[in-house]
Amino acid sequence: MSETRKDTLTIFMYPWFAMGHFIPYLLTANKFAERGHKTFLIVPPNTQPKLSPLSLYPDHIKFIPISIPAVDGLPAHVETTNDTTIQDQDLLRHALDLTQPVIESLLCDLKPDFIFSDLKHWVPGLARRLQIKSVYYSVASPATMGFLFTEGMLTEDIINGPPGYPPSIKLHKHMARVFVWFQTAKERGSGITLQKRFLTAICESDAVGFKTCKEIEGEYCEFLENMLKKPILFAGPMVPKPEANLTLDQKWAEWLDKFKPRTVIFCAFGTEVVLKKDRLEELLLGFELTGLPFLIALRPPLGVDSIEEDLPHGFKERTKERGIVYGGWVPQQLILKLSSVGCFVTHCGYGSTWEGLMSECQLVVLPHAFDHCIQARLLSGVLKVGLEVEIGDEDGLFTKEGVHGAIMAAMADGSEAGKEVRRNHDKYREFLMREGLEDSYFDNFVTKLRTLLE
Missing domain, CATH: 3.40.50.2000 (Glycogen Phosphorylase B;)
Incomplete structure (x- = not known):
């Protein structure tokens, strides 16, 4: 031109x-x-x-x-x-x-x-x-x-x-x-x-x-x-498009590869979401309750130098064979493409919303800001491609039971809710990848x- x-x-x-x-x-x-x-x-x-x-x-x-x-x-x-x-x-x-x-x-x-x-x-x-x-x-x-x-x-x-x-x-x-x-x-x-x-x-x-x-x-x-x-x-x-020279940290790639296909839960809330200490604890304990392997990449709570300092008592020891909690950035797209990763717990930032839609992972949404809440409702209530973690209508708080419940509804064999969102997700992903x-x-x-x- x-x-x-x-x-x-x-x-x-x-x-x-x-x-x-x-x-x-x-x-x-x-x-x-x-x-x-x-x-x-x-x-x-x-x-x-x-x-x-x-x-x-x-x-x-x-x-x-x-x-x-x-x-x-x-x-x-x-x-x-x-x-x-x-x-x-x-x-x-x-x-x-x-x-x-x-x-x-x-x-x-x-x-x-x-x-x-x-x-x-x-x-x-x-x-x-x-x-x-x-x-x-x-x-x-x-x-x-x-x-x-x-x-x-x-x-x-x-x-x-x-x-x-x-x-x-x-x-x-x-x-x-x-x-x-x-x-x-x-x-x-x-x-x-x-x-x-x-x-x-x-x-x-x-x-x-x-x-x-x-x-x-x-x-x-x-x-x-x-x-x-x-x-x-x-x-x-x-x-x-993922950069050609961008690779997942070798120790994580090897660790994630040891799990069965579509069994790992991946959680990331973008570069700006910072959970309070009590919310981080509820989130982590909810993941522990699932009994499934997980990789969680979040910013540390305010006032804490590293997220590893703020894990629930005994959490690291109890989950060391199946869980990683990391306080830095990870290549989200590469992780979503791994065969072992089967569930994406997202805050519904708009970029993550699209990456989730184009992935083959089950989607669980846990919004934090105003725009995240609208986009979460779009995924869970309008398109019906994901399940939303239950939060309090008055206080906006979630519990470990709510985190566990949403993940298992998305992941468990025989879950009717999980089957419905997978069908809808497959339909929209096929269209978007056309x-x-x-x-x-x-x-x-x-x-x-x-x-x-x-």
Whole structure:
């Protein structure tokens, strides 16, 4: 493809500074680059080395590192959400708001066709002033975005979502109370609520994009199309291809290979979920109750240097022949492909949701944040491809018995619930793995983007 303005699109990407946002944006940049388009991706300096191996087309994808402006109360080392607590993330959002002059200068120099962004309520206005099309590119599901438009402060007003929202997903009462905070708590620095930040960024953009397909989330896509009255673009399902040189630690691979096919439970909650000590204990004891082999990869609880320090009394000795608990990152996709792994216990981050759907493992969902809860309900209640760990409606707490029960319902021979989710999972996985699906969706995505420039 010739490098002309007519044929080649230039996309400027400024995601929220979290790994769960960088990676989907970079996967999308790879798709653009595969078709000859050029992408500039804004990143913090220390994060670029972690992302560079995932860039498959370095001639077409350029990282632009920017420093985080100093903000009172935000430690100087903070670059991403992984460096701070959820309570202080409003300060990181404020710091990124202060990058607006830098971003404007870059946009004036680069003159892109589009800016893809999320969470930055000022981006659409800036793009409009510079005559650049803005796309709110979401790393969460259409079902999650639809719920953001909920109004009212009463639990009864919130649990069912906004008027016209498909009735198949409802919030627990404890999460409805969290949503009230989302609606009312004003951020330090910006002085606006998180809901206002989201809705302004979404509603003032020229289009909204998702890395999904309508066959999976159709009714929620239609809800947004009817509500927003603007183009809703679907880039299709995207799961990164495992790097050729990426291998599982040899001792783990050998250890996992000793178990029978589809008997190992794998549990991972992404790079940001941090369980409290009592929740970690309930989770681990639930795994112990199953009597099955397991690999658990989680961040240590706050205030603990390593997860191994915080295991329940006697747990390591009792499970040493069949269990590993690790406090660092593991190559999730490689583990899900192992023949011995038969169950994936996930927090339902959107990336993990798609990796789970495309795996052959039984899915057990245990969400922790608002978007995780919506996506968990999508898997367990709408698509019926996984089983959800029972949690308290009022307090959101789970028990070891609940963890054990969900896993065994998914794994046990003769479990009718397990058979149903496996049938449904097999059906959707077969569709998602269909040859040409990803390319067809992304080609259409690019075509729809071009129409915005006409």
